[in-house]
Amino acid sequence: MKNILFVTAACFLFTLLSCRKEPFTKFPDYDKNWLAMEDNPNDATIHANFQFYKETGIPVFVNDTIGSQQRVNVFGKAYTYYEVLSLSYSLGGIQSGPPPVVQSFTYCNKADVPTALTFLRTEIMPLITGKIHVPSILLVENMNTNAFGTYAYKGFNTIVVAQISKIPTMSAATKANYKAAILRSMLTNTVLDNKYASTLDKFYTVSKKFVTGRDAYGLSTYFLTSNYIVGLPAGTPLTFQAIGFLGPDTIITSLSPNSTWLDVSMYIEAAMANTDDQFKQKYAAYPNILLKYGYIRQILPDMGIK
Numbered sequence: 001m002k003n004i005l006f007v008t009a010a011c012f013l014f015t016l017l018s019c020r021k022e023p024f025t026k027f028p029d030y031d032k033n034w035l036a037m038e039d040n041p042n043d044a045t046i047h048a049n050f051q052f053y054k055e056t057g058i059p060v061f062v063n064d065t066i067g068s069q070q071r072v073n074v075f076g077k078a079y080t081y082y083e084v085l086s087l088s089y090s091l092g093g094i095q096s097g098p099p100p101v102v103q104s105f106t107y108c109n110k111a112d113v114p115t116a117l118t119f120l121r122t123e124i125m126p127l128i129t130g131k132i133h134v135p136s137i138l139l140v141e142n143m144n145t146n147a148f149g150t151y152a153y154k155g156f157n158t159i160v161v162a163q164i165s166k167i168p169t170m171s172a173a174t175k176a177n178y179k180a181a182i183l184r185s186m187l188t189n190t191v192l193d194n195k196y197a198s199t200l201d202k203f204y205t206v207s208k209k210f211v212t213g214r215d216a217y218g219l220s221t222y223f224l225t226s227n228y229i230v231g232l233p234a235g236t237p238l239t240f241q242a243i244g245f246l247g248p249d250t251i252i253t254s255l256s257p258n259s260t261w262l263d264v265s266m267y268i269e270a271a272m273a274n275t276d277d278q279f280k281q282k283y284a285a286y287p288n289i290l291l292k293y294g295y296i297r298q299i300l301p302d303m304g305i306k
Contacts, residue, residue, distance in 0.1 A: 034067050034083040035059050035136050045110040052117050059136045062108055085138055086156035100147035108141040108164050116164040123179050129304035134186050139164050147250040151181035159185045180273035188265050196299050203295040204260050206288050207244040219256040244288035246270055267296045
């Protein structure tokens with residue numbers, strides 16, 4: 001009797017399984033390159049961005065949703081997939097504390113796009129050689145970040161460039177800082193390439209050698225005492241600048257830069273915002289800053305940056 005019941009149950013289960021639809025796993029054009037721009041001559045903004053893309057190989061967008069596609073899931077149900085640029089990116093990881101994020105942004109006015117494209121062509125692209133990979137650019141109006149201000153931010157697959165309506169009225173000093181922020185966003189990945197690892201190790205060591213019992217990165221102001229800071233000339237004020245940092249962490253201001261890559265990013269932006277003479281004059285009182293700046297200056301020319 002038990003054998004009969006087992007066979008009956010097995011047949012019933014087989015019937016149920018055989019009636020179930022086979023999963024649908026094929027996606028149409030699943031590997032589509034969403035960053036490959038397509039022209040639309042009927043849309044002046046898309047057409048202008050496409051011309052820039054043809055000239056430089058860098059796609060420019062004014063919306064973080066850059067495409068959609070009809071798909072079918074594994075259960076055979078149709079849905080619309082939207083490809084959205086990823087603005088979240090923590091280059092190299094964060095040792096502790098919150099990662100850099102774009103907290104908010106607003107879309108730009110399309111009428112301001114031509115001026116932004118001209119600025120990129122004349123002020124940015126001449127410095128971006130074949131060694132620098134820029135996956136895409138997203139033009140926006142207002143942007144707030146928790147770490148990198150309001151001008152530019154490096155996302156996973158895009159560089160966000162903000163405040164484009166203000167470009168025509170920027171002062172020379174503001175435009176220099178604006179340009180530096182954009183270049184910092186574009187250059188950091190290449191600077192941190194393994195090719196420059198030995199030079200960057202020397203860069204990091206400048207600050208690390210003065211700190212005992214703690215890591216120089218993510219160091220609290222509480223530990224800026226003679227118990228932890230050693231090797232500075234007698235009478236030197238115990239500050240982040242004295243041990244080679246341009247300033248505190250851009251998120252937690254009671255700490256030194258929380259990661260090595262953030263330290264590098266800050267130096268890149270400062271180097272691009274100032275001439276060599278301006279930088280050396282500005283930080284003349286901080287020999288360790290000038291020493292670290294010298295290492296950055298060894299890397300930038302090799303990348304084609306003057």
